[in-house]
Amino acid sequence: MITLRRTLPGIVMIIVSLVILYQSLLIQGTEQLNPSGGGFLPGIIAIVLIICGIVTIINDLRKEVTTKTDEEKEKAFSNSDYLLIFSYFIFIVLYVLSLSFLPFLISTTLFLIISIYLLKGIKWYTNIIVSVATVMIIYFLFSQLFNIVFP
Amino acid sequence: MEFLQQILIPFFDWELLLLVAAGTLAGIFIGAIPGLSVTMAVALLLSLTYSWDMLPALALMLGVYYGGVYGGSRAAILVNIPGSPASVATSLDGYPMSQKGEAGLALFLTTIFSFVGGLIGVIVLASAAPVVASFAVQFANRDYFLLAMLGLLLVGNLSNGTIAKGLFSAGAGIVIGLIGMDPIGGGSRFTFGSLQLMNGIDFIIALLGLFGMSEILYQMRELKRQGNPVEIKKMIIPPLRFIFKFLPLSLRVSILGVLTGALPGAGGEIAALLSYDHAKRSTKNPNRPFGEGAHAGVIAPEAGNSAAIGGAMIPMLTLGIPGDAVTAIFIGALFIHGLQPGPMLMTQSGDLFWVMVGSSILANIFLLIFGLMVVSIFIRIVTVPKQILLPIIAVITVIGSYAMNYSLTDVYWMLGFGLIGFFMKVHNFSVAPLVLGIILGPLIDTSFRRAYMSANGSMPDFLSGFITNPISLVLSIVIVFTIFSQTPIYKKLKQRIFPKKQQA
Numbered sequence: 001m002i003t004l005r006r007t008l009p010g011i012v013m014i015i016v017s018l019v020i021l022y023q024s025l026l027i028q029g030t031e032q033l034n035p036s037g038g039g040f041l042p043g044i045i046a047i048v049l050i051i052c053g054i055v056t057i058i059n060d061l062r063k064e065v066t067t068k069t070d071e072e073k074e075k076a077f078s079n080s081d082y083l084l085i086f087s088y089f090i091f092i093v094l095y096v097l098s099l100s101f102l103p104f105l106i107s108t109t110l111f112l113i114i115s116i117y118l119l120k121g122i123k124w125y126t127n128i129i130v131s132v133a134t135v136m137i138i139y140f141l142f143s144q145l146f147n148i149v150f151p
Numbered sequence: 152m153e154f155l156q157q158i159l160i161p162f163f164d165w166e167l168l169l170l171v172a173a174g175t176l177a178g179i180f181i182g183a184i185p186g187l188s189v190t191m192a193v194a195l196l197l198s199l200t201y202s203w204d205m206l207p208a209l210a211l212m213l214g215v216y217y218g219g220v221y222g223g224s225r226a227a228i229l230v231n232i233p234g235s236p237a238s239v240a241t242s243l244d245g246y247p248m249s250q251k252g253e254a255g256l257a258l259f260l261t262t263i264f265s266f267v268g269g270l271i272g273v274i275v276l277a278s279a280a281p282v283v284a285s286f287a288v289q290f291a292n293r294d295y296f297l298l299a300m301l302g303l304l305l306v307g308n309l310s311n312g313t314i315a316k317g318l319f320s321a322g323a324g325i326v327i328g329l330i331g332m333d334p335i336g337g338g339s340r341f342t343f344g345s346l347q348l349m350n351g352i353d354f355i356i357a358l359l360g361l362f363g364m365s366e367i368l369y370q371m372r373e374l375k376r377q378g379n380p381v382e383i384k385k386m387i388i389p390p391l392r393f394i395f396k397f398l399p400l401s402l403r404v405s406i407l408g409v410l411t412g413a414l415p416g417a418g419g420e421i422a423a424l425l426s427y428d429h430a431k432r433s434t435k436n437p438n439r440p441f442g443e444g445a446h447a448g449v450i451a452p453e454a455g456n457s458a459a460i461g462g463a464m465i466p467m468l469t470l471g472i473p474g475d476a477v478t479a480i481f482i483g484a485l486f487i488h489g490l491q492p493g494p495m496l497m498t499q500s501g502d503l504f505w506v507m508v509g510s511s512i513l514a515n516i517f518l519l520i521f522g523l524m525v526v527s528i529f530i531r532i533v534t535v536p537k538q539i540l541l542p543i544i545a546v547i548t549v550i551g552s553y554a555m556n557y558s559l560t561d562v563y564w565m566l567g568f569g570l571i572g573f574f575m576k577v578h579n580f581s582v583a584p585l586v587l588g589i590i591l592g593p594l595i596d597t598s599f600r601r602a603y604m605s606a607n608g609s610m611p612d613f614l615s616g617f618i619t620n621p622i623s624l625v626l627s628i629v630i631v632f633t634i635f636s637q638t639p640i641y642k643k644l645k646q647r648i649f650p651k652k653q654q655a
Contacts, residue, residue, distance in 0.1 A: 038333040055315040081372040115542035146199040
């Protein structure tokens with residue numbers, strides 16, 4: 001299990017490279033070994049990428065399993081970090097989804113107020129003032145200065 | 152003397168003047184806020200100024216570029232969080248200076264010498280670019296291929312993380328850049344049968360995701376980490392003699408900065424670190440040891456990273472090869488406005504070059520003015536809570552990616568790239584080579600294939616061209632050396648030849 005975790009980046013690299021290699025072999029209408037064809041260079045790159053993946057796996061396996069220093073521990077992401085990050089990402093996706101049926105001003109104000117509330121640490125009146133003011137500024141700045149038509 | 156007139160255009164055109172001023176001011180603030188990067192800001196501006204004329208758009212972006220690189224030092228000095236990678240070196244001595252009650256002096260010195268460095272960068276740009284361009288006209292397809300590969304290799308090498316991961320980023324970037332219609336053969340590549348992918352992936356969307364959204368996600372867990380601001384009373388203005396004392400050092404590191412910036416792939420970050428290192432070795436009697444608040448320790452990196460901007464623009468404007476991530480976006484901007492960056496740019500639209508030089512000078516002047524004026528605001532700016540900052544950046548990134556084509560599909564693409572960028576950052580893959588790969592991919596592909604075709608499709612002719620042509624030969628040797636310098640054999644050799652230097 002630990003070995004799998006350690007070699008995961010390298011394995012993903014190799015899978016991605018194999019997809020690229022397969023796709024470059026698929027490119028139509030060219031002979032594969034003709035350098036002026038569309039698939040030759042991507043094919044070469046895919047092979048280099050596979051080598052990079054193998055090197056990464058070897059490097060990761062060679063690293064001795066030492067106890068992590070405090071700095072490394074601080075740098076590593078904990079599960080609760082991931083939970084926070086992915087739930088916030090999903091929230092951003094929901095916001096983008098809402099743009100297709102809610103007016104920009106309403107959905108953005110709601111997004112900001114709920115975001116700042118969920119991320120904690122800011123007083124509720126500061127939250128509302130900041131959110132409303134930001135949306136106003138963004139709206140006028142972007143629609144007037146950058147001529148953007150909002151959804 | 153025609154070029155002098157063109158340099159002065161932004162000084163007398165009130166619209167350009169205002170835009171450079173606004174850009175520089177905004178850039179200083181963006182740079183000063185930890186978590187907002189110059190790259191992100193310039194990428195956003197490119198998407199927002201899509202419908203503008205070219206000169207106003209470039210003026211605004213140049214202002215943000217100069218202001219942003221300078222602004223990064225504010226946060227480095229005041230809260231020990233570098234506002235941008237280019238100011239990492241500044242925090243080494245800048246923050247100790249603040250702790251010793253010299254925040255005002257540190258802010259003043261960095262402002263003056265950022266101005267000096269920036270100006271030297273522009274002067275070198277103005278004098279070197281025409282020469283490089285006239286030389287670059289002789290470059291053949293093969294040389295462009297080699298140059299672009301060299302740029303990618305350097306970025307892959309210099310970026311943090313291992314060389315294998317850097318190369319992987321760069322290679323994956325090239326392939327992403329190739330998605331869509333094959334410009335030579337006409338077939339489709341890497342589209343997975345999707346019609347939408349036929350037009351390729353808009354690199355601005357990729358940029359906004361990789362530099363904007365991924366950064367938001369990556370910083371989510373730092374919500375509780377805030378720097379402790381130091382007391383700042385006001386800017387301290389030292390006597391002129393004190394400033395003149397550092398002029399020779401600032402000149403040396405500025406030249407070093409320009410040269411580093413001009414290397415494809417090495418930007419302000421590396422220029423600042425090299426400059427800091429140079430100052431450390433060449434300053435005989437620093438007022439304090441380096442790392443504890445030496446004056447030269449804040450001057451050198453700031454002069455170096457500002458000078459690197461001018462340097463980075465040389466390969467961008469003369470060869471169409473970006474020096475760093477921001478100039479890569481500028482190349483995109485030139486493409487969007489119908490120009491072909493490369494040696495012909497100087498001859499076909501020389502006026503544009505000189506207006507950019509003029510705008511750069513102007514940006515440096517505004518940087519000096521604003522930098523000296525708005526000191527007290529900085530302490531408030533650099534401590535904006537992340538809880539407020541991150542959602543606002545998220546909204547702006549979403550609008551930026553939507554504004555390109557008024558399509559929500561683009562926004563989803565941007566989010567996807569954001570997720571990719573986030574995982575890359577978590578696993579120590581550098582994002583910069585990926586972006587450079589996306590932008591340089593089409594150039595590498597077409598120049599490689601054209602070079603092969605112009606060798607009449609014969610492999611021996613094609614390969615011998617790399618050795619017989621002097622330009623290609625030099626580039627090939629540099630590339631081989633770059634790869635070789637990463638191998639264990641080289642490191643062993645180096646240890647055997649310079650055993651003492653290794654220990655030091």
